[in-house]
Amino acid sequence: MIFRAKYVVQSAKKFLENGALRVENGRIADVGRASSIRGSGEVVDFGECAIVPGLVNAHTHLELSAMRGLAPRGGSFTDWLRKVVELKRRMAREDFLTSTDAGLRESIQAGTTTLANVSSDETGLKTLAESGIRCVALLEVIAFEKFRAADAMDTLGDRFEAAKRFEGLGIGVAPHAPYTVSPELMSACAQFARKHDLPISVHSAETSEEAAFLYGHDGGIAAFLRDMGISLDDWEPPLATPIKYLASLGVLSGKTLLVHCNYLTRDEVEIVKKSGGHVVYCPRSSEFFGHVDHPLHRLLNAGVNVALGTDSLASSGTLSVLDEIKFLARKHRKTFPARFWDMATINGTRALGVSRRTGTLEKKKSADMAVISLEGCSGRTPLEMAVEDGARVVATIAQGRVLHNVLA
Numbered sequence: 001m002i003f004r005a006k007y008v009v010q011s012a013k014k015f016l017e018n019g020a021l022r023v024e025n026g027r028i029a030d031v032g033r034a035s036s037i038r039g040s041g042e043v044v045d046f047g048e049c050a051i052v053p054g055l056v057n058a059h060t061h062l063e064l065s066a067m068r069g070l071a072p073r074g075g076s077f078t079d080w081l082r083k084v085v086e087l088k089r090r091m092a093r094e095d096f097l098t099s100t101d102a103g104l105r106e107s108i109q110a111g112t113t114t115l116a117n118v119s120s121d122e123t124g125l126k127t128l129a130e131s132g133i134r135c136v137a138l139l140e141v142i143a144f145e146k147f148r149a150a151d152a153m154d155t156l157g158d159r160f161e162a163a164k165r166f167e168g169l170g171i172g173v174a175p176h177a178p179y180t181v182s183p184e185l186m187s188a189c190a191q192f193a194r195k196h197d198l199p200i201s202v203h204s205a206e207t208s209e210e211a212a213f214l215y216g217h218d219g220g221i222a223a224f225l226r227d228m229g230i231s232l233d234d235w236e237p238p239l240a241t242p243i244k245y246l247a248s249l250g251v252l253s254g255k256t257l258l259v260h261c262n263y264l265t266r267d268e269v270e271i272v273k274k275s276g277g278h279v280v281y282c283p284r285s286s287e288f289f290g291h292v293d294h295p296l297h298r299l300l301n302a303g304v305n306v307a308l309g310t311d312s313l314a315s316s317g318t319l320s321v322l323d324e325i326k327f328l329a330r331k332h333r334k335t336f337p338a339r340f341w342d343m344a345t346i347n348g349t350r351a352l353g354v355s356r357r358t359g360t361l362e363k364k365k366s367a368d369m370a371v372i373s374l375e376g377c378s379g380r381t382p383l384e385m386a387v388e389d390g391a392r393v394v395a396t397i398a399q400g401r402v403l404h405n406v407l408a
Contacts, residue, residue: 050383061117068317183238207262214240281294289315
């Protein structure tokens with residue numbers, strides 16, 4: 001099969017005008033000017049569009065997709081968290097399955113071909129595995145009281161064995177956050193991830209309340225935990241910032257995804273850099289909570305690999321990574337959009353350990369592509385045009401299969 005378009009964007013730094021790709025057995029067999037690509041089989045011409053590398057959502061909670069608009073912003077982060085917990089408690093197993101399925105469909109329609117989903121139990125793993133896109137199930141772990149750590153690890157082991165039964169499904173570990181996972185359990189999760197060579201994803205430095213809790217302040221997070229019936233009797237605050245705390249527990253490595261990182265000191269940026277860890281930034285979720293000064297440029301300038309995530313529909317309007325790119329382009333007008341496209345493609349695949357297979361449109365790589373209509377858009381490059389309001393995803397191709405095409 002051959003795919004043609006006005007532009008083929010191989011990476012944020014390289015594009016072809018009037019380009020084409022030949023796909024065989026799910027991989028890119030050839031890429032170049034349309035006039036030079038030969039082959040038999042169907043030819044799909046997308047016309048006034050750009051074929052770009054498939055978008056990568058390195059952090060999302062698909063099971064919360066039913067909460068779109070149900071957890072409106074109001075009050076503090078912990079007020080919002082209470083709303084989400086309350087809504088989750090009302091959901092039956094079927095609701096979680098329906099929500100995950102709806103979130104996956106929306107993600108695919110938005111051009112996502114690689115996705116890391118935080119999964120609170122086995123619900124939805126089959127859906128992820130059969131989605132047609134590259135999915136990583138991040139097995140969520142939550143238990144703050146010290147005596148619950150052993151049981152939580154036993155459960156994680158069982159869930160890991162269950163997840164391995166789904167062919168093609170990536171697996172990772174997701175101890176939720178420093179304020180919902182005990183230090184003993186956090187260390188055990190890190191050891192488990194190292195033993196099985198898995199990525200580990202942690203919500204980190206998400207709010208100022210998180211840092212205050214780690215320094216022993218009896219504020220919003222402590223009140224939230226007590227409201228949830230969690231005892232703080234055996235909690236000994238580490239008197240450290242979130243990243244330094246996680247580093248002391250052995251969590252940081254080249255396979256660590258630090259999600260959010262809205263509040264980082266300069267020392268912490270350097271710690272992340274030296275560890276080889278990755279930061280997953282969720283721009284619109286950050287904006288939703290009023291975090292206005294994300295250390296994005298400090299991280300990028302330090303050479304930290306920064307990927308993009310959408311978080312959930314409980315804190316973001318869509319599951320579209322393209323919408324995250326557009327948001328960043330509007331917010332950082334002096335930054336060339338190509339930098340954000342890297343975050344949405346190759347950086348995400350590096351964070352998830354699949355950059356040799358996908359993330360750019362090169363020969364022998366997986367044929368993972370998003371097709372963006374540029375009709376009515378203007379700019380010097382296709383990536384500049386694609387951050388305009390009128391640009392929209394019209395097709396999604398994963399491993400050579402057309403999963404979505406509104407132009408057909």
